Amino acid sequence: MIRIDNLTKIFETPNGPVTAADHINMEVPEGEICVLLGPSGCGKTTTLKMINRIIPSTSGKIFINGEDTTGMNTVELRRNIGYVIQQIGLFPNMTIEENIAIVPKLLGWDANRYKARAKELLELVALDPSIFLKRYPRELSGGQQQRIGVARALAADPPVMLMDEPFGAIDPINREVIQDEFLKMQQELRKTIMFVSHDIDEAVKMADRIAIFRGGRLVQYDTPDDLLAHPVDDFVESFVGDDRALKRLRLVQVSQVMEPVTTVSPGDSLKVALERIEQQGYSHAILMVNERNQPIGYVSRSVAQTTNGLCGEHYFGLKADTRPEDDLRKVASLMFNHDTTWLPCTDEHGVLVGQVTQRGITHYLGATYHRDAPVSLAQTLQQISA
Amino acid sequence: MEILDFLTGNLDLILKLTIEHISLVAVAVGLATITGVPIGIAITQNERVARVVLYLASIIITIPSIALFGIMIPLLSTIGHGIGYLPAVIAVLLYSQLPIIRNTYTAINNVNPALREAARGIGMNPVQRLRMVEIPLAIPVIMAGVRTAVVMNIGVMAIAAYIGAGGLGVLISRGITQSDPRQLVAGAIAVSILAVIADYALLWIQKRLTPKGISA
Numbered sequence: 001m002i003r004i005d006n007l008t009k010i011f012e013t014p015n016g017p018v019t020a021a022d023h024i025n026m027e028v029p030e031g032e033i034c035v036l037l038g039p040s041g042c043g044k045t046t047t048l049k050m051i052n053r054i055i056p057s058t059s060g061k062i063f064i065n066g067e068d069t070t071g072m073n074t075v076e077l078r079r080n081i082g083y084v085i086q087q088i089g090l091f092p093n094m095t096i097e098e099n100i101a102i103v104p105k106l107l108g109w110d111a112n113r114y115k116a117r118a119k120e121l122l123e124l125v126a127l128d129p130s131i132f133l134k135r136y137p138r139e140l141s142g143g144q145q146q147r148i149g150v151a152r153a154l155a156a157d158p159p160v161m162l163m164d165e166p167f168g169a170i171d172p173i174n175r176e177v178i179q180d181e182f183l184k185m186q187q188e189l190r191k192t193i194m195f196v197s198h199d200i201d202e203a204v205k206m207a208d209r210i211a212i213f214r215g216g217r218l219v220q221y222d223t224p225d226d227l228l229a230h231p232v233d234d235f236v237e238s239f240v241g242d243d244r245a246l247k248r249l250r251l252v253q254v255s256q257v258m259e260p261v262t263t264v265s266p267g268d269s270l271k272v273a274l275e276r277i278e279q280q281g282y283s284h285a286i287l288m289v290n291e292r293n294q295p296i297g298y299v300s301r302s303v304a305q306t307t308n309g310l311c312g313e314h315y316f317g318l319k320a321d322t323r324p325e326d327d328l329r330k331v332a333s334l335m336f337n338h339d340t341t342w343l344p345c346t347d348e349h350g351v352l353v354g355q356v357t358q359r360g361i362t363h364y365l366g367a368t369y370h371r372d373a374p375v376s377l378a379q380t381l382q383q384i385s386a
Numbered sequence: 387m388e389i390l391d392f393l394t395g396n397l398d399l400i401l402k403l404t405i406e407h408i409s410l411v412a413v414a415v416g417l418a419t420i421t422g423v424p425i426g427i428a429i430t431q432n433e434r435v436a437r438v439v440l441y442l443a444s445i446i447i448t449i450p451s452i453a454l455f456g457i458m459i460p461l462l463s464t465i466g467h468g469i470g471y472l473p474a475v476i477a478v479l480l481y482s483q484l485p486i487i488r489n490t491y492t493a494i495n496n497v498n499p500a501l502r503e504a505a506r507g508i509g510m511n512p513v514q515r516l517r518m519v520e521i522p523l524a525i526p527v528i529m530a531g532v533r534t535a536v537v538m539n540i541g542v543m544a545i546a547a548y549i550g551a552g553g554l555g556v557l558i559s560r561g562i563t564q565s566d567p568r569q570l571v572a573g574a575i576a577v578s579i580l581a582v583i584a585d586y587a588l589l590w591i592q593k594r595l596t597p598k599g600i601s602a
Contacts, residue, residue, distance in 0.1 A: 052507055054503060054506060054507055075509045075510075075511050076509070077509075078506070078507060078508060078509035079508070079509035080509075083504070083507035083508055085500060085503060085504060085507065087498075087500030087503075087504075088500070088504075089498075089500040089501050089503060089504025089505075089507075090504075091501060091504070091505070091518070091519050091599075092501075092523065092597075092599045092600045093519070093522040093523055093597035093598075093599045093600055094518075094597075094599065095599070102508060102510075102518075103508050103509065106508075106509060106510065106514065136598065136599035137599065138599065138600075152508070153508075162507075
């Protein structure tokens with residue numbers, strides 16, 4: 001856990017004092033990623049760098065896991081905080097192994113232990129130790145280098161990590177990959193992370209909480225979903241963008257908007273299919289499943305109305321399906337691609353578990369926009385599981 | 387042809403003088419490295435001090451060597467070493483300061499700020515930063531300074547023969563006083579070849595000392 005208490009930084013410049021961070025108060029719960037977000041010069045980086053004293057604070061306190069860091073020795077404090085910077089900053093005179101093992105070495109681990117740790121971390125960041133341990137940083141691509149940067153920060157297993165635009169210098173394709181890998185890692189490691197970014201999409205993707213800074217002040221500190229649904233002022237609203245509702249798609253999983261679905265089997269007659277379509281109020285079609293409840297196709301309303309026979313003789317193949325853990329952005333994209341308003345949802349064995357519809361998505365996203373009756377993500381989750 | 391005869395006929399003498407010459411320069415530049423590198427590192431901490439130190443070192447290098455020897459004769463006479471080995475070594479030591487201090491200062495100052503921040507951020511103290519990051523990265527440039535000092539001072543040391551320090555300058559000074567072009571030219575050629583060989587030898591050492599990860 002990181003708690004910041006009235007943290008302030010005033011820079012003395014030739015043109016008079018400049019307040020870079022103005023009485024910042026915030027708390028990052030244990031195991032969460034907090035993204036500090038804002039335009040350049042808003043104080044986000046200053047705030048981050050005051051935590052490991054790369055920038056000395058003017059006033060205020062910082063607590064890590066409940067302990068006031070004010071009296072701590074700077075070098076010791078830093079060795080207990082993982083630090084990743086945009087410029088990566090691998091030491092070019094050291095091999096990858098030496099780079100990763102540097103903090104454990106400084107902490108006095110014996111050579112066998114820190115070498116084993118370096119190997120373990122390389123595997124964790126998805127690089128083959130037999131290839132990379134003895135290489136030098138310049139022999140690696142930018143994306144590989146930043147993976148090592150992350151591994152180095154994790155080496156001594158610090159409870160807290162500070163990341164200053166860690167993926168900012170990596171090309172967009174690799175950035176997505178590294179972000180995904182990092183999130184996967186974080187699910188296991190549960191570090192308390194402060195992460196500076198200027199990219200709202202990155203923030204929405206990575207953050208458990210987002211802190212929006214402007215002019216040295218913390219203007220809003222919320223979960224990504226609440227931030228996108230309820231920006232506190234015009235600045236935050238314009239910063240998160242006109243398409244903020246679309247950005248929320250990424251935050252919602254199919255399981256949260258999944259609905260029960262009625263189906264037919266190949267042996268049912270088209271008459272039964274039509275009945276069920278009418279009953280459920282389906283506009284275009286009904287899903288057909290096999291005996292193991294796996295979706296195999298759909299029967300369209302128009303065919304059911306005009307034709308006699310069995311469903312198994314008059315169905316269309318499925319265009320796509322989704323999984324409960326997919327996010328809605330992917331679902332929306334599939335719907336647009338295949339010109340459809342609903343998709344079946346299956347588990348890992350291909351067994352039908354429900355459906356996701358455009359109306360359901362719209363309804364879910366719309367619900368949290370009504371300020372009078374705000375529905376938090378947690379509440380909605382409860383409703384669904386109930 | 388005369389010169390060739392002289393060279394082959396006096397190999398022993400030339401070898402002895404060359405060794406003398408090398409040892410003079412080696413001792414002087416060695417001492418200069420031991421003093422200049424720490425000074426160069428120290429002055430990275432304060433820009434104003436750095437300017438003063440570099441300015442002084444630049445002034446020293448503009449003093450003609452013959453004048454420097456002249457200045458040292460009365461000073462060092464008080465301890466009985468007005469001429470000979472000591473003033474020669476001191477002169478070369480002083481001349482070597484500028485290239486060595488300046489290159490060290492520049493190299494340490496030019497270490498990528500991101501690396502410095504990373505080193506601080508992961509919890510290296512200032513001594514560890516120097517030892518593990520800054521000095522290894524600065525080695526090629528520091529060594530370039532040492533090479534400059536050595537090559538420059540192989541020439542300066544030839545003049546030290548006039549104050550009785552020995553070395554290949556002996557051949558040159560004798561050549562002049564005895565109007566013997568063979569000795570003069572032989573001395574000059576030997577000094578030049580020595581400078582070239584020393585430069586290559588130091589280049590080789592520089593490459594060996596440069597960390598593998600940054601060598602070109």
